[in-house]
Amino acid sequence: MERKTKLNAEEGKQEIVITREFDLPLELLFKAYEEPEIVEQWMGTKVLKLENKKHGGWQFETADATGKPVFQANGTIHEFVHNQKIIRTFEMENAPFGVQLEFLEFEKLTDDTSKLTMQIVYRSVALRDQMLKLPFAQGINMAHNRLQEIVSKLK
Amino acid sequence: MNLRRDVFQAIADPTRRTILLLVASQAMTAGAIASNFDTARPTVSKHLQILTECELLEQEQNGREIFYHINAKKMKEVADFIEPFRMMWDERFNKLETIMKKYKTTK
Numbered sequence: 001m002e003r004k005t006k007l008n009a010e011e012g013k014q015e016i017v018i019t020r021e022f023d024l025p026l027e028l029l030f031k032a033y034e035e036p037e038i039v040e041q042w043m044g045t046k047v048l049k050l051e052n053k054k055h056g057g058w059q060f061e062t063a064d065a066t067g068k069p070v071f072q073a074n075g076t077i078h079e080f081v082h083n084q085k086i087i088r089t090f091e092m093e094n095a096p097f098g099v100q101l102e103f104l105e106f107e108k109l110t111d112d113t114s115k116l117t118m119q120i121v122y123r124s125v126a127l128r129d130q131m132l133k134l135p136f137a138q139g140i141n142m143a144h145n146r147l148q149e150i151v152s153k154l155k
Numbered sequence: 156m157n158l159r160r161d162v163f164q165a166i167a168d169p170t171r172r173t174i175l176l177l178v179a180s181q182a183m184t185a186g187a188i189a190s191n192f193d194t195a196r197p198t199v200s201k202h203l204q205i206l207t208e209c210e211l212l213e214q215e216q217n218g219r220e221i222f223y224h225i226n227a228k229k230m231k232e233v234a235d236f237i238e239p240f241r242m243m244w245d246e247r248f249n250k251l252e253t254i255m256k257k258y259k260t261t262k
Contacts, residue, residue: 005244005245006241007240007241018244020244022248025259028255029255032251042247044247116248132240133240
């Protein structure tokens with residue numbers, strides 16, 4: 001299968017660029033970022049707050065089966081221009097990564113296709129590298145949690 | 156064959172990640188590993204084969220039994236790669252695309 005999502009992380013830089021082309025008209029792609037109910041579906045998290053405007057704020061939370069929050073993140077919307085761009089900050093709560101700055105640009109390719117370019121700027125190169133390795137660590141953690149669930153049921 | 160990609164397909168599967176975790180604490184036989192899962196033994200064997208092929212697991216003969224243990228060097232190598240991060244976004248965006256395609260047809 002073709003790799004639709006491209007990730008560019010240049011050595012020694014404190015930013016990454018993620019690009020993706022969608023088989024969706026620009027308006028639908030943007031809507032997926034605008035409507036809280038839709039964001040919840042594809043991000044797999046609960047949207048507590050999403051104020052799509054300059055100086056607005058946002059807040060996401062994911063809970064485990066028992067309702068205990070396992071992921072919390074928040075930020076401020078700096079710029080929100082329909083079907084064009086979103087500039088916002090992102091910070092994971094209870095994590096040592098600090099705040100990151102995100103530039104999202106939405107482009108029309110054809111009537112039925114569109115492109116998203118997401119530039120994420122971190123405070124330092126070291127922090128960027130740590131963030132990039134996180135999904136692997138989380139994958140192992142999730143496996144660990146599931147294992148603990150299985151083991152506790154055996155008892 | 157793209158080995159690097161195969162390694163990430165290997166760890167993309169939750170059962171295989173659990174196997175890695177089980178074996179990380181101690182070397183185990185296929186039978187001992189399989190006893191941790193509800194899935195059929197041949198399914199677990201298949202998972203073990205994949206993990207061995209991409210060198211995340213190593214086999215060691217001990218008398219009549221074969222023990223599986225983790226290849227720490229390979230695991231470290233995998234952890235240094237950023238491919239899982241790209242995969243995470245790719246999965247999210249695939250989902251976004253599927254949802255919005257449905258959204259379009261229901262409108």
